Amino acid sequence: MSYSLFLSFTDWNGLAPHKSFIGLKNYIDFFKDPFSYVVLSNNIKWLLFALSIPTILGLLLAIVLNGPIRGRIFFRTIFYSPGIIPLVSSGVIWAWIYNPTFGALNSFLRMIGLGYLARGWLSDPNIALYSVMVTAAWQGVGMPMILFLAGLQDIPKELYEAAKIDGALDYHLFWYVTLPLLRETFIIVISLAIINSLKVFDLIYTMTWGGPGRSTQVLAVWMYFNAFQYYKAGYGSTIAWLTTVLSMAITIPYIRILSRR
Amino acid sequence: MNILDNRALKILGRYVLISILAIIWLYPLIIVISTSVRTQMDIVCRGVFKLPAKIIFDNFSKAWDLGNFSIFYKNSVIISFIKVPIGIFVSALAAYPLAKWNFKLRDGIFYFFILGFGIPVTVTLLPLTILLNKIHLLNTLWSLLFPYIAFGLPFQILTCRGFFRTIPDELIEAARIDGCGEISIFSKIILPLSRPALAALFIIDFVATWNEFPMALIFIHDDRWKTIPLGIMYFQGQFSSSYGVINAGVALSILPVLFVYILLQRYFVEGTAGALKG
Numbered sequence: 001m002s003y004s005l006f007l008s009f010t011d012w013n014g015l016a017p018h019k020s021f022i023g024l025k026n027y028i029d030f031f032k033d034p035f036s037y038v039v040l041s042n043n044i045k046w047l048l049f050a051l052s053i054p055t056i057l058g059l060l061l062a063i064v065l066n067g068p069i070r071g072r073i074f075f076r077t078i079f080y081s082p083g084i085i086p087l088v089s090s091g092v093i094w095a096w097i098y099n100p101t102f103g104a105l106n107s108f109l110r111m112i113g114l115g116y117l118a119r120g121w122l123s124d125p126n127i128a129l130y131s132v133m134v135t136a137a138w139q140g141v142g143m144p145m146i147l148f149l150a151g152l153q154d155i156p157k158e159l160y161e162a163a164k165i166d167g168a169l170d171y172h173l174f175w176y177v178t179l180p181l182l183r184e185t186f187i188i189v190i191s192l193a194i195i196n197s198l199k200v201f202d203l204i205y206t207m208t209w210g211g212p213g214r215s216t217q218v219l220a221v222w223m224y225f226n227a228f229q230y231y232k233a234g235y236g237s238t239i240a241w242l243t244t245v246l247s248m249a250i251t252i253p254y255i256r257i258l259s260r261r
Numbered sequence: 262m263n264i265l266d267n268r269a270l271k272i273l274g275r276y277v278l279i280s281i282l283a284i285i286w287l288y289p290l291i292i293v294i295s296t297s298v299r300t301q302m303d304i305v306c307r308g309v310f311k312l313p314a315k316i317i318f319d320n321f322s323k324a325w326d327l328g329n330f331s332i333f334y335k336n337s338v339i340i341s342f343i344k345v346p347i348g349i350f351v352s353a354l355a356a357y358p359l360a361k362w363n364f365k366l367r368d369g370i371f372y373f374f375i376l377g378f379g380i381p382v383t384v385t386l387l388p389l390t391i392l393l394n395k396i397h398l399l400n401t402l403w404s405l406l407f408p409y410i411a412f413g414l415p416f417q418i419l420t421c422r423g424f425f426r427t428i429p430d431e432l433i434e435a436a437r438i439d440g441c442g443e444i445s446i447f448s449k450i451i452l453p454l455s456r457p458a459l460a461a462l463f464i465i466d467f468v469a470t471w472n473e474f475p476m477a478l479i480f481i482h483d484d485r486w487k488t489i490p491l492g493i494m495y496f497q498g499q500f501s502s503s504y505g506v507i508n509a510g511v512a513l514s515i516l517p518v519l520f521v522y523i524l525l526q527r528y529f530v531e532g533t534a535g536a537l538k539g
Contacts, residue, residue, distance in 0.1 A: 061279070064278065064279050065279075077523060078287055080526075080530070081519060082286065082290075085518055086493065086515065087490075088494060088514075092493055093289050095497070096296070096504060102308070102309060104288075107308055108310070143533070146533055195378070199381050199382070201475050219383075228387075241384060244380060244381055248376075251378050254378075255376070
């Protein structure tokens with residue numbers, strides 16, 4: 001790791017025996033390059049997505065599955081199973097679903113007479129990132145669901161009964177009993193979402209390769225391209241280090257919360 | 262009567278909602294299977310939603326032989342079955358003193374280990390590549406073994422430590438008084454009592470190792486040593502428009518993990534929730 005920090009201050013190309021020290025130049029270059037902001041904004045979009053859709057859907061599923069319902073394990077298995085298959089496979093599965101000519105999504109739209117909505121889901125720079133997010137939601141909803149389920153099961157039933165006797169309505173129970181008591185679970189889910197959204201790699205790499213153009217480029221893939229494809233090892237290390245600093249800023253408080261108990 | 266109707270409606274609504282979502286979630290996997298048993302002609306001419314005109318398994322044998330899938334399988338199986346037991350054993354060995362002994366630097370060492378949680382794999386890729394190249398391990402299965410073990414440690418140590426702490430101190434004290442050494446306490450008391458936690462870790466780690474992609478992508482270039490995720494990437498390039506063969510490859514890549522998960526999901530779910538909640 002320290003070696004990578006050292007590299008981030010050099011102009012090394014990854015092959016030559018010579019490395020010259022160039023100080024903060026790589027860091028300045030990163031912030032000067034307008035494209036860096038495309039990359040950063042893609043990661044931020046990803047973060048906002050990760051905090052909202054999988055989290056809310058996971059909570060919703062957990063609440064439904066925690067209620068009186070048959071086949072709880074059956075449903076839980078279904079929603080979690082995309083989360084355990086290789087991300088690369090998820091990417092390839094959805095690339096097939098998004099296939100412009102024969103894919104399931106466009107075929108379905110044409111079948112129900114909405115053919116004008118059919119498009120190249122991964123080749124249109126305006127929507128490619130969101131198409132990948134749909135895949136991420138499909139594969140990522142299971143983890144928050146399981147964590148919320150575990151959190152819900154820790155809430156004592158007596159609390160609900162007491163509140164009901166006091167005349168609380170269903171949504172009161174949700175706002176004043178369930179949500180506050182899930183605080184710790186929320187901290188875990190949110191921290192994981194932030195850490196993971198800085199790590200996004202596999203899905204972007206398999207589904208869009210950062211493209212079309214460079215429209216879906218994210219930090220991890222951009223770092224990979226620089227360090228291993230463009231022979232800019234120094235610049236790649238800079239991107240890696242910026243990512244690490246961001247990630248640590250989230251991880252350290254998270255670990256503190258975890259180990260306080 | 263009215264109240265009853267209302268409640269029945271609510272329950273029905275719940276089932277309808279969850280069933281619709283479940284179908285959406287399951288559908289991509291169904292498509293993989295249904296595409297993998299159809300001929301190219303069948304898929305292209307009749308469309309993706311039709312049931313197979315005739316079920317064929319040619320795609321699977323093509324993927325297995327022509328697509329080198331037998332090699333990818335072998336590599337993934339080898340790496341998983343070597344890495345997972347070693348990694349868990351090392352973590353347990355490290356977690357025991359961290360959980361049960363009192364020494365000065367204990368908390369410091371513990372934080373140091375779990376700080377690894379926040380280190381993105383990407384930041385270590387380049388230095389690791391250089392290091393592995395220097396010791397001539399790059400482009401072999403060995404190049405995956407050591408980094409995989411190292412990156413598994415934070416999560417596993419955290420989980421093991423959490424579980425070991427629930428083992429009563431009196432048990433260990435009693436064993437010490439009876440003349441047990443630390444090693445036999447570890448192997449005869451701690452490990453057997455932690456079987457559920459270790460089983461959970463085993464499964465979670467098996468899945469994570471099977472699925473790992475970025476490190477394999479960078480460390481392995483030789484077709485002989487590619488693991489399943491790399492194999493799938495290679496497939497996408499090689500058979501880009503043979504939809505049946507690609508989906509057969511995908512099916513082969515996901516079936517083992519799905520099988521392990523469905524069979525052992527109780528451990529899996531409890532382990533994941535338990536570990537992350539500390």
